Amino acid sequence: MRPPRGPAWPLEPEAADLRRLIDACADYVVEHIDSLPRQPSFDVEGAGLVAASFDEPVPEEGRPIETILDRLRPAVAKSFTTAGPGYLAFIPGGGIPSAAVADLVACAVNRFVGVAAAAPALARIEAQAISWLAGLMGYPPGAGGILTSGGSLSNLIALVTARAARLPENFLNGTLYASEETHLSLFKAARTAGFPDRNVRRIAVDGRFRLRPDRLEAAVVSDRAQGRRPFFVVANVGTTNTGAIDPLPEILDIARRHELWVHADAAYGGFFRLIPEGAGRMPGVERCDSITLDPHKGLFLPYGTGCLLVRDPETLRRAHQGGAAYLQDVSAAEGAPNFTDLSPELSRDFRGLRLWLPIQLHGLRAFKEQIQEKLDLALWAYDELKDDPFFEMLDEPQLSIVAFTARPRGGDPDAFGAEVLRRVNARRRVFLSSSTIGGRYVLRICVLSFRTHAERVRDAVTALKEEAARLSEL
Numbered sequence: 001m002r003p004p005r006g007p008a009w010p011l012e013p014e015a016a017d018l019r020r021l022i023d024a025c026a027d028y029v030v031e032h033i034d035s036l037p038r039q040p041s042f043d044v045e046g047a048g049l050v051a052a053s054f055d056e057p058v059p060e061e062g063r064p065i066e067t068i069l070d071r072l073r074p075a076v077a078k079s080f081t082t083a084g085p086g087y088l089a090f091i092p093g094g095g096i097p098s099a100a101v102a103d104l105v106a107c108a109v110n111r112f113v114g115v116a117a118a119a120p121a122l123a124r125i126e127a128q129a130i131s132w133l134a135g136l137m138g139y140p141p142g143a144g145g146i147l148t149s150g151g152s153l154s155n156l157i158a159l160v161t162a163r164a165a166r167l168p169e170n171f172l173n174g175t176l177y178a179s180e181e182t183h184l185s186l187f188k189a190a191r192t193a194g195f196p197d198r199n200v201r202r203i204a205v206d207g208r209f210r211l212r213p214d215r216l217e218a219a220v221v222s223d224r225a226q227g228r229r230p231f232f233v234v235a236n237v238g239t240t241n242t243g244a245i246d247p248l249p250e251i252l253d254i255a256r257r258h259e260l261w262v263h264a265d266a267a268y269g270g271f272f273r274l275i276p277e278g279a280g281r282m283p284g285v286e287r288c289d290s291i292t293l294d295p296h297k298g299l300f301l302p303y304g305t306g307c308l309l310v311r312d313p314e315t316l317r318r319a320h321q322g323g324a325a326y327l328q329d330v331s332a333a334e335g336a337p338n339f340t341d342l343s344p345e346l347s348r349d350f351r352g353l354r355l356w357l358p359i360q361l362h363g364l365r366a367f368k369e370q371i372q373e374k375l376d377l378a379l380w381a382y383d384e385l386k387d388d389p390f391f392e393m394l395d396e397p398q399l400s401i402v403a404f405t406a407r408p409r410g411g412d413p414d415a416f417g418a419e420v421l422r423r424v425n426a427r428r429r430v431f432l433s434s435s436t437i438g439g440r441y442v443l444r445i446c447v448l449s450f451r452t453h454a455e456r457v458r459d460a461v462t463a464l465k466e467e468a469a470r471l472s473e474l
C-alpha cells in the first residue's frame with residue numbers, strides 16, 4: 001500500500017524541519033517572556049473581536065508555523081497577564097520557564113507513566129518528586145500521593161479517599177465540616193462525591209478568619225446525637241480571601257476524639273512551610289491525614305500542576321484501584337506505584353517532569369528565597385497601608401495576602417472601594433482583585449509570582465493611596 005499523500009507539514013517531520021518548528025516556538029516564547037515586565041497587567045479591550053476571529057471551519061490543509069504564531073500573539077495579549085510581575089489578583093504563580101521546557105520534553109518523548117512497568121525510571125522520577133513534597137510537609141518516609149491537575153481534583157480525591165476509609169459501605173449520613181472561608185472546590189467536591197449540601201457544615205470563623213474549634217466540636221457532637229456520621233474536616237492552610245491558617249493543633253485534637261479524617265487544604269499556603277517563618281505558622285500540618293498542595297502556586301509552576309499527599313498511601317490505593325483484563329500483561333514495577341491506582345485518571349500526562357526538572361535545575365534554595373521575599377513584601381505593603389486614612393486592614397498578613405476595606409470620609413465604603421480598584425487597575429501597572437467578606441467589599445493584594453518584586457508592590461501601594469486620595473476630593 002502507498003502511504004497517504006503528505007500534508008504541507010507532515011505529522012512526522014524531518015529532523016531539520018522539527019528543529020525549525022521548535023526554534024520558531026522558542027523564539028516566540030523568549031520574546032514573550034522578555035516583554036512581560038513591559039506588558040500591561042491586563043488588556044481585554046477588543047478581546048471579543050480577537051476571540052471571534054478563531055471561529056472558522058477546520059482547515060483541510062496545513063499552515064506555516066509562523067502564520068499560526070502570528071494569530072496566537074493577539075490572543076495571548078488580550079487577556080489577564082497572569083505570568084507578569086504586576087499580576088497581584090487572585091493567587092498567581094507565574095509559570096517558571098524551566099517547567100515549560102520540561103513539558104516540551106515530556107510531551108515529545110510521550111511515555112506512559114500511569115503504569116510503572118511501562119516506564120519504570122520515569123515513574124520513579126514522578127514518585128521521587130512526590131516523595132520530596134511529602135518530606136517538605138513533614139510527612140514520614142513511606143507517605144505517598146499523586147500529582148493532579150490542581151487543587152480542585154486533589155480535594156476531590158482526598159474526600160473520596162476519606163469516604164472509602166471511614167464510610168466504606170454506606171455514606172448517606174456522612175457529614176463533613178469546613179469553615180466559612182474554605183475554598184469553593186471543597187464544596188464542589190462534596191457534591192461530586194455524592195454528598196448533598198445538607199451533609200456539609202460551614203463552621204463559623206474568628207476575627208482572623210480562622211475556623212473556630214469550639215463551633216466545630218459542637219457541630220460534630222450535635223450531628224452524632226442526631227444519628228449522622230461525622231467523618232471529614234477541612235483545615236485551611238491559607239484561605240483564598242485572606243490567607244488565613246486554621247488552628248491545626250486544636251482541629252487535630254477534635255478529630256482524634258471523634259475519629260475524623262483531617263484534610264489540610266494547603267493549595268496556596270503549603271509551600272510557605274519551606275521557610276522557618278512559614279513553618280511556624282502551620283504547626284501540625286504533618287499530622288493531617290491528607291494535604292492538598294498546588295505547585296502551580298507556591299512553587300511557581302505552570303497552571304495544571306497540583307498534588308495530593310496522604311500519610312498512608314494504602315488508603316489512596318484502596319479507594320481508587322481497579323483492574324482490567326487488558327492489563328494482565330503489565331506487571332508491577334519496583335520503586336514506584338501505578339498512578340492509575342491512585343486517582344480517577346487512567347491516561348494522564350507525565351506531570352512529574354515539570355516538577356522534578358526545575359528542582360534539579362534550580363535547587364530548593366531558589367524557591368525558598370522567592371517564598372521569603374513574597375512574605376516580606378506582603379508585610380511591607382500591610383505596614384504601608386495600615387496607617388492610611390482611606391483604608392482599614394482586615395488582619396495582619398498570615399501569609400502573602402493583604403486584605404483591606406476602603407474607608408471614605410463619607411458615602412458608601414463599598415462603592416468607594418470598587419472605584420478605587422477600578423482606577424488602580426486602569427493604570428495597568430498592577431492588577432488587583434476584590435472579594436466580599438462578611439458582607440463587606442474587600443480589596444486584596446496577593447504577592448506570589450516569582451516575577452513580582454519590591455518595585456511592583458510599591459507601585460500597587462502608591463496607586464492605591466493616590467487614587468483613594470483623588471477620589472475623596474471629588
